[in-house]
Amino acid sequence: MPQRLNGGYDKNWFRPSFHVASGAMDEHRTASAPASPKARPEPQERGSGIRLGRIAGVPIFLAPSWLLLAALITITYGQYLSSRSEALTLTTGLAVGFGFVVCLLISVLLHELGHAFTSRHSGIGVRGITLEMLGGYTEMEKEAPRPGVELYVSLAGPAVSLAIGLLAAGAAAVLPPGGLAETFAFQLALSNIVVAVFNALPGLPLDGGRALQALVWKLTGDANTGRIVAGWVGRLLALGTAAVAVLLLWSPLVHGYFGILFTLLVALTMWVGAGQAIRHAKAVGKLPPFSARELARPIVAVTQPTPLAEADRIAALGDNERRPVVAVVDGAGSLVGFLHGASARAVPAERRPWVPVGDVTRRIDEDHVLTGDLRGAELLQAIRDDPGGDYLVVTGEDVHGVLRGAELLALVAPNRRPRHPTARRNST
Incomplete structure (x- = not known):
């Protein structure tokens, strides 16, 4: 009692x-107990790294690992631009490269805000957003109550990335061809469309994996079964991504090893995330009812x-x-x-x-x-x-x-x- x-x-x-x-x-x-006149405090925010502030009440954090990726992209993209144009100095190329990194960061933030706002609209709640080396993640207050909500929240991020990519592609189409602005807009469009398509792949820890989890959950009535299926598909996708990285070694279109190492890092992250999802599902399955x-x-x-x-x-x-x-x-x-x-x-x-x-x-x-x-x-x-x-x-x-x-x-x-x-x- x-x-x-x-x-x-x-x-x-x-x-x-x-x-x-x-x-x-x-x-x-x-x-x-004595009564307290103070109002109820807000739920404790969650996140790791550097606190950037809040957007519409959602705490935003920047992981230190992002700084390393920002430096690598700035240098690589700056050298690429300066090599294409003799009129563009390396310093200017690096400045443009850094601007491109900032735009990518904003794109990832908008992607995660898509998850955050749909999550909050669905009554799940949000504790914070963390932007890190390979993208970012939104931490929810609780699990989705129904498969439809899980599907809705998971696809919101890729939809935002796709919208940004299409807008940037439209800008690239109307800008003077061959110019720096047109090149910048094209790269921004390409990166966001790639992020949208890649995240929509049906394997955890990608957003498409959560969508697959929701569909299996709907068919079987068991969220854990959906998580296990999506986790194993995620492991297969991780192996496929690693195979693509190996094939890039022999591709004449790839110069240098940055892209290959980055792809391998993505594959490793996917493998680890998929494994965590499978272990989590098994742990929940062992809980008494x-x-x-x-x-x-x-x-x-x-x-x-x-x-x-x-x-x-x-x-x-x-x-x-x-x-x-x-x-x-x-x-x-x-x-x-x-x-x-x-x-x-x-x-x-x-x-x-x-x-x-x-x-x-x-x-x-x-x-x-x-x-x-x-x-x-x-x-x-x-x-x-x-x-x-x-x-x-x-x-x-x-x-x-x-x-x-x-x-x-x-x-x-x-x-x-x-x-x-x-x-x-x-x-x-």
């Missing part, structure tokens, strides 16, 4: 209160001064199969955090009657609160920033208990250790 928070669960500020078990005399008392509410352990709450030994005694009174999690509250009954298992176990037995639980408490924040109805892929996604953490499970004003991320992870990957909460997430 869920616990009812005294005064209700304040969604604006994470200060719920409990019926507290007093550590000294095992009495129970009630305390309510239960919600976070049903997987949560019960809670027993004690105040911060309660001796560790007394907290152990109170917790031992619960079900042995589902031992309660010790929640630590302050004098007002507001949740501070949970007893940190590793820290508590490190306290010697002779000191446990004297060490207060407040000294071995892991504090909890809004990022460690889960909705009771979460299950499957959405549940895994909700804990991915801290897979080994403890999460308070609530529905409205009811507290159901604590979900331990390490226990959930053990169900899907028994031999895997939780990664550090600051480790970088992989998204496609």
Whole structure:
């Protein structure tokens, strides 16, 4: 049965209160959390790299790897332009090359904004956009609820790239032929059309792979089956891309090794992304068909001064199969955090009657609160920033208990250790 928070669960500020078990005399008392006048904070933004700002409320980040690619494209394109025209100096060529890189960056950003806006319009939500060496990715707040939404969001990016390519091609058609502006517009059109066509290929981690996943999901009724099929097709496409790179070695149209190495890097990235999608699908398939509410352990709450030994005694009174999690509250009954298992176990037995639980408490924040109805892929996604953490499970004003991320992870990957909460997430 869920616990009812005294005064209700304040969604604006994470200060719920409990019926507290007093550590000294095992009495129970009630305390309510003070009301907070502040508004509910916005969802925490996600991304890695240099923060560029926000567009329509969407945080934008630039990965450092993009700077390396920008330098390589600037040099390669600048040398190409200066070699075609004796009137164009290398310095001018490099300046134009850098301008071309900026246009490519804007094109990729518009591509990702296509995903972001359609995602937000569909009710999925967006945490941020990261622009990186081989393009970029948009991080959603949750999985698409239906195949049609997945298809809609996945094809929005290539559609934007195709539109940019066609506009640039129209500009190239009306500009004076042979001029620098016409060459620039043609290259911009070609790059965006290639991005649109390549991303539409039906294999993960490409956008077309997500579209294929949606179609298989629609036919089979299983999103995981769609992810596995699209992942294996993505691996085949990665091998094909690597084969194209090898064939380019003997092509008379290719001068230098930059394009070949870049194509091989794309193939490697596709292979890794496809493998991640397959492993994710298998992990979700191993999850029990239960919600976070049903997987949560019960809670027993004690105040911060309660001796560790007394907290152990109170917790031992619960079900042995589902031992309660010790929640630590302050004098007002507001949740501070949970007893940190590793820290508590490190306290010697002779000191446990004297060490207060407040000294071995892991504090909890809004990022460690889960909705009771979460299950499957959405549940895994909700804990991915801290897979080994403890999460308070609530529905409205009811507290159901604590979900331990390490226990959930053990169900899907028994031999895997939780990664550090600051480790970088992989998204496609």
